[in-house]
Amino acid sequence: MGKNVKLRLENIDKSFPGVKALDNINFSAEKGSVHVLCGENGAGKSTLMKIINGVYHQDTGNIYIDDKLVEIDSPTKAKEHGISMIFQELDFVPEMTVEENFVTGNWPTSKFGKVNWKKIRKQAKEILEKEGLDYDLDTKLKDLSISDIQLLEIVKAVSYDAADIIIMDEPTSAISDTEIDLLFDKIRSLRERGKSIIYISHKMDEIFKIADMITVLRDGQLVATKPKEELDIETVISLMVGRKLSENFPKEDIEIGEEILKVKSLNSHRIFKDIDFNVHAGEIIGFSGLVGAGRTEVLRALFGLDSYDSGEIIINGKKIDVTSTNDSIDNGMVMLSEDRRRYGIIPVRSVKENTTLANLEEFIYNGRLHRQKEIEVVEEMCEKMNVKTPSIDTDVSALSGGNQQKVVLAKWMVNDPDIFLLDEPTRGIDVGAKFEIYKLMTALAKRGKAILMVSSELPELIGMCDRIYVMSEGKLTGELKRKDFSQEAIMKLAVG
Amino acid sequence: MKDLKLGDKFSRIKQKYGIFLVLILLFVVSSLINSNFLSVRNLTNISRQISITTILAFGETILIISGLLDLSNGSVLALAGLLSVSVFKMTGSLILAFIVAIVVAVFCNIINGIMVTKFETPPFIATLAMMAMARGAALLYTNGQNIYRIGDYTVFGQGSIGFVPTPIIFFILIGIVTWYILKHTRLGRSLYAIGGNEEAAVASGINVNRKKMLAYIVNGVFVGIAGVIFMSRVNAGLPNGAVGFEFEALTSSIIGGTSFSGGVGTAGGTVIGAFIVGFLNNIMNLVGVNSYVQQIIRGGIIALAVIYDTRTKKMRTKSQLGNVE
Amino acid sequence: MRKSLIMFMSVLLVLGLVVSVGGNEVMAQEEYRVAYIARAQGDSFAAWLANSIIEESNKYENIDLQVFDGQGSDAKQNSLIENAIVNEFDLIIIQPNNGEAQRPYAEKVVEAGIDLITTNARIDGIEGGSSVDADPYMQAAVVAEMALEQVPENANVVVLNGPPGNFHASERRKAWEAEFFAKRPDVTIVGEQIANWNKDEAMRYMEDWVQANDHIDAIISMNDNMAAGALEVVKGDPEYNDILSYGVDGTAEAVLLIKEGRMTATTLQSAYALAERILWVSDLLVTDKVMEIHTNIGNPVVTSENVEQYIEMHEKAGNL
Structure with missing residues (x-):
């Protein structure tokens, strides 16, 4: 497995004024594998992902990609290293069309700096067809639902940015079951193509459907990294919250009134x-x-x-x-x-x-x-x-x-x-x-x-x-x- | 770790009192540059000078917090003040003149409010239109001529109670009213919410249009009072007076930390912003800085204030985030 | 919403058209059409002049005068001139915002075979064009000469200027430089700022100057508004009882201040005199009695000795 490692984080520490957000974290993502990261709010997973994505910089510790030490000091740098992140809370320009959104920050231009819209249109159309999505390219994002936009984001990262390491922060939080199936198919095909996927989620059934490896963080510390086969839902939840949950749903019998x-x-x-x-x-x-x-x-x-x-x-x-x-x-x-x-x-x-x-x-x-x-x-x-x-x-x-x-x-x-x-x-x-x-x-x-x-x-x-x-x-x-x-x-x- | 904590402490002070520190710095530097700066007479002088634009700035602050804007306040001030002066000349009643100014300014602002709420015009455009209309009306009323010999009308702007000049008294009173509205009333809370996220405010059951209209009405009252003080201070009815006051008011408000994206700002900040502008203009005149250079410096200060504001805001979010994540 | 707004705007527009068409109908057929393109109706002297010209034009039955407002903008004024040419007025009177900027357009008027008058200030050297003016240099020069005698030795003075780039502002300042400051090296300028002709801005500067200086002997202002503003600041202050102050324009406020003994002198730039002369020239031009004429009105100085007659003048005009 060792030589298969794409991304490796070593002894990562990160403090914010008054709080230690990450404490000596070792984490790695392998090629052709889905590594699920879970943990409660404040466990430090967003901070960890922001360090990988260059939004924050670690206080101490090193990041290696393909066993080479790298310095990621900005999201642009992260992108250059083949890291792409899909955020949970989507920031998008409501007035942009589907087509424009595809190429934001990445406009193919002619020699004279003119944006080649013809080319964009052709590419965008091909990608949407390939991914089995039928959106009108001229639809404005504000007229789409959150789930539509999220799917588009995923498609964009995968197809356009050609990233090798894809971080997904709760990508399914806004989309329906059929769309989740579509997404999982896509993740599986990415895995077959040798990409490393870091997947953050809270949904246990989903985690166990897609994960190869599972890492659990709690209070800034890594409490477990194990292959999926060695874990079950109950164990993961108890690792996350640090206590055993007797029930997932605290449903009680209540007398129905007027x-x-x-x-x-x-x-x-x-x-x-x-x-x-x-x-x-x-x-x-x-x-x-x-x-x-x-x-x-x-x-x-x-x-x-x-x-x-x-x-x-x-x-x-x-x-x-x-x-x-x-x-x-x-x-x-x-x-x-x-x-x-x-x-x-x-x-x-x-x-x-x-x-x-x-x-x-x-x-x-x-x-x-x-x-x-x-x-x-x-x-x-x-x-x-x-x-x-x-x-x-x-x-x-x-x-x-x-x-x-x-x-x-x-x-x-x-x-x-x-x-x-x-x-x-x-x-x-x-x-x-x-x-x-x-x-x-x-x-x-x-x-x-x-x-x-x-x-x-x-x-x-x-x-x-x-x-x-x-x-x-x-x-x-x-x-x-x-x-x-x-x-x-x-x-x-x-x-x- | 120790360093971090110390730095943390300092940055916290900077965040909380940032713009106030700038004011203190300016004050100290000005006192050192010119011996005349630090005298009761000069400080009273500055307060009196900034009183009118700061009264406008209080209204502007309330509006910007609510995600609104008023570009018409200079023109409406002139119209309201002019009509007030002319009513005084006709009737000799100070009270009636005062009321007329407020009624006129509130009327103009109700039109602003209707344009913004009912016709959904962007505040920038709506008040730009009012700026032209009110100025036109003022010039039309006197055929472009000034009104002179306004007699006792000067008490509003040139009188004093004890040793405090009346403009400063109005300035303080309106400052307190603004502070009270923003900090202690339902209207204030609602306006912060509307400016911070209008859709969420609607979803919380706030009658957004009514509150916006109220914000314009409050602004109208302030502008009317400013109009009375202005005409009284210049001892004339000037249809062409107070040109560009909207920008001075905006400057004070923005330097004082009111955020153009809405939802953020305080009366105290606006006072500080106004004094920064006032100190700066005063010291430049005391030292005798060339007119053109003054303009460049004023522009530079606005840019710096906004940069500073954005940066401290970022720091603030970051340190708060650090506490949670 | 948007629709009703557009409706509202259209109604305004239509109303405006109806009113102006209605105005035109009154015009008799034999009349000569004259366009007066004013610098800015918001400028109190320009407004006074425009009002006087309208009043004066009523005395000429053969002249139908229309006033256009240049709103203090070169671009606006130039397009108004172009419009007037296209509309084939018989005579176009221009009160330029900035002489050089309007020069090519004034030349176009002549080229189009339309009579032209430039006034307050004249645009020099337009062949075939006429002009009526009061000389801004002379206006300031006559009071500067008085000041030469009156301002005490080693005096501290403050100077209030008009808007940068304005012809009258710079000519008047030039006159003060040449006729006063050059001849009185003992005088110190302790403050000089641009107050844009405005009373309120002048007040602000004067307030600061009073703080910064132990003594100010004279206020030298390029117009009366600013002088009045500066005087407002030192009103009632015994220390400044004897302060000298000089302006230009002869506004109603200034003559009152002179009468009260608070202001020293101003030059009357009489809008009536200008208007009278302009209409007289207009009549000569449109009736083809002359082809080209250049004339100046006088620059009477107003002081405490002759102030009564000017107060009378302003009272008659309803300015007081």
């Missing part, structure tokens, strides 16, 4: 049609379906982010006209968006301000914000939700994805609504944080809240929900009770 939300033949032209469902107090309802089936759109319409054409929304027996988010919030219905950075957080403001944003009137006395009360409530909430932040005055942008998500949830908890609409609540966050969010959902249900969750992760829906509605192409195709839950049953309804 009907809280009822939706009658909700319509939105060309997006969804005749949506009928209800949710009771203490009930967790799942919405399943493929990406683009219209699940998110139903939630957005209910919450008032988009308008709907016809239909009735009844909360606690009262018919509500939802024309803006105010209408739903005032009636005790809140939503956690799948796109946390766009609809969830105010990145440049503090944890405190984000937490109280939706319920400021609670803290106003004679037109003045009651600072002390605000601090008390936020600190209590952060403790309850286990938000990891240096202080409640830290900007939310400085927190990890899981903690940002907790802050958004905390905001709604302060509001204390009756109905929670959760759109992919655990996307892009690690196992530990996921588990905390599940626990929270259970706690909310226990308090008689109604929860409606859209998720692309079937195990999560099956593990947490009391009932699951399945959507396909804008229509409800079925409703399943807990005793009838199975991946097969859901998929059958999801494909129509």
